[in-house]
Amino acid sequence: MCAALNPAHVPTDRALARRQQVLDAAAECFRRRGFHGASMAEIAKTAGMSAGHIYNLFENKDDVIAAIVERDRDEIVRRIQETLDGEDVMEAMLAAVEDSCHQPDRDAEAALNLEVLAEASRNAKLARVVVNSETVIRRKAMLLIQTALGPKADRLPADDIEARASVLAALFNGLMVLSVSQPDLKQAAVSRVMQRMMRVLLEP
Amino acid sequence: MCAALNPAHVPTDRALARRQQVLDAAAECFRRRGFHGASMAEIAKTAGMSAGHIYNLFENKDDVIAAIVERDRDEIVRRIQETLDGEDVMEAMLAAVEDSCHQPDRDAEAALNLEVLAEASRNAKLARVVVNSETVIRRKAMLLIQTALGPKADRLPADDIEARASVLAALFNGLMVLSVSQPDLKQAAVSRVMQRMMRVLLEP
Amino acid sequence: MCAALNPAHVPTDRALARRQQVLDAAAECFRRRGFHGASMAEIAKTAGMSAGHIYNLFENKDDVIAAIVERDRDEIVRRIQETLDGEDVMEAMLAAVEDSCHQPDRDAEAALNLEVLAEASRNAKLARVVVNSETVIRRKAMLLIQTALGPKADRLPADDIEARASVLAALFNGLMVLSVSQPDLKQAAVSRVMQRMMRVLLEP
């Protein structure tokens, strides 16, 4: 409220709330129209503010999508932690696979993620954010894999655990791609095969 | 040679060659700058012709990327056929996985594929082309899987074979995503885990 | 003044003034170069603003010419009303005919009107605007004709009054065409014949 109490660049609570509004709006617009297809004007309208004001909250359009990536990362990390906190990790992962195959709004998620990845493959700044996010997620996933493996995990080299985490990510990302390339997926059968993969990945 | 045998819309050899020029140029530009980032002017310049002339060869920009997708599909189908024609399918697939993990220009490939998928997730016409292409590829991949499974394949339901093909595609696509999200991939270790997945997929 | 009283799409005074600037500029450019010949860039430059900004004030180029048509309509209706408010309608109409034959900038007017009509004959949206405008004008002209006819007007069928209004419009429009097809018009003689027509039209 008072500038003197609020050193430069430290956003106020109000600003943080406004940022969330923008991120919600932007995520929706990017999903619907893609990163390039969604205009700042459209995002602003969806967020209920003027286009100009977004530039008080974010550096530019890239900065907005970067913030979305980071928010998504936090959500994923939170979900992995939940799994870790649960009783049966393997059970939870199989359920996650099942979910991923069936959830009906996979397409919208996929659209946004693909947009981010495509953009990241030629936007260095966004690439950095994506890589960092994935690193954080992978580290968390490694914990999960070790938990699933149980005591035997200790006998495996660290590289092997990390590789399993990478392939775990690849499987989920591959599933995401399928939602575009094969919209009429035989969900039940694919879910079964995917669960098979998951078991192999989480067992020594 | 004879006009009567060459109805209006059958492209001449020259036109076909020019189309290839455009596709080569466009693939390169899309890789470098993305679908929206690459301008028709840039593509034309790369292809060594005027921007206007591209519109004598293709309906519009979408048509260009669609043709790229179809050309890539043919190349993939050709490679699968080669594998089928070879001696040991399993061996070939493990080598393909190994290759996929190491090949240094994975990034460029990935950039283009992600661009296509992202665009397809909100461009109905391109989506149709992508889905059709993937269907053709999947059908071919099912043959490959059946060959790998050998006589036991007959005991498995068709849906299971198709699901394996879907997951096969997911694995390769997931690997492609990794080239963006994890550029410092531990290639050797990942290759090992991926090969493990492949074996499970191709054995009953 | 109060935002609550000024919903999103109600243009501000400033916006209205800017729109007038654009209409003035566009009318001039259309006259000089025709609807297709005049570029938005040229209009923008003439109006003293950027081309992009015109699209904050108008939907597109069609919308600009439609607005011109509506503004012209209002001006014509106003002039008819003035005539109705005057003492001697017949006298005023004869003077209007005289004016139409002599006024030296008839050509510029004609160029714009012909442009509008030509465009309207194959642009459905503009056609609707033109037809509506002409309907409003004709209704007003019918009042004028009834006034000129005096009490005897009541004995005439409504269709006859409307037909006279239509022919009245046809005469003025025909005169406009002459300014293109016969620039060396014998103005005095034509004026005399036209006034004859007018008298026939306005007398029972």
Add this chain to the structure above:
Amino acid sequence: MCAALNPAHVPTDRALARRQQVLDAAAECFRRRGFHGASMAEIAKTAGMSAGHIYNLFENKDDVIAAIVERDRDEIVRRIQETLDGEDVMEAMLAAVEDSCHQPDRDAEAALNLEVLAEASRNAKLARVVVNSETVIRRKAMLLIQTALGPKADRLPADDIEARASVLAALFNGLMVLSVSQPDLKQAAVSRVMQRMMRVLLEP
């Protein structure tokens, strides 16, 4: 056939026939899409020849529309001559008015004529062609008016006859404009009023 027998610039019969093909095609295209809306490619296709070849028959696009104007002029002159050759000029003119009000493809004719006039109002070369055509037509129409007036015509000044011809043209052109600005014209009533005008014009 043999160039030696065919001095420069004198078109062969074949060339004349090809020109007619182009004019037919162009008239149709201009009617449908307007002068600017119709592309040379479209005209060529409609005429059943290549776009390039049109440039062997006509100087450019303007030249094509100019030729259409001249062909139309000849047709109109021919029709006036027919009327002159008939028994009762007045009767014929009243019938012509009736026709003009009812003929259902008035719109297509109007579209083309308006296009020509609009273009002529800012294309000097086409303007010259239009003005010349109208002059020829008017001269012919003056004959017609004198015939209708009978012996009393001799007492009228030449300017008066010409002015009547001008207004005659204005009436028909005005009717043409109505087909755009008032498509739901009350044809019967308008026809009656128009015939009244015609009678006044053709009687002393």
Add this chain to the structure above:
DNA sequence: GATGAATGAGCCTTCATTCAT
């Protein structure tokens, strides 16, 4: 904090016209 007017660069696409064959 918040607005929205304003810009200017750039993009896809079209088209009249030319020219080698």
Add this chain to the structure above:
DNA sequence: AATGAATGAAGGCTCATTCAT
């Protein structure tokens, strides 16, 4: 005579971004 490949200029329109208020 005839084709159609090829060009290059231009045009309508969009949009991220800035800035005065």
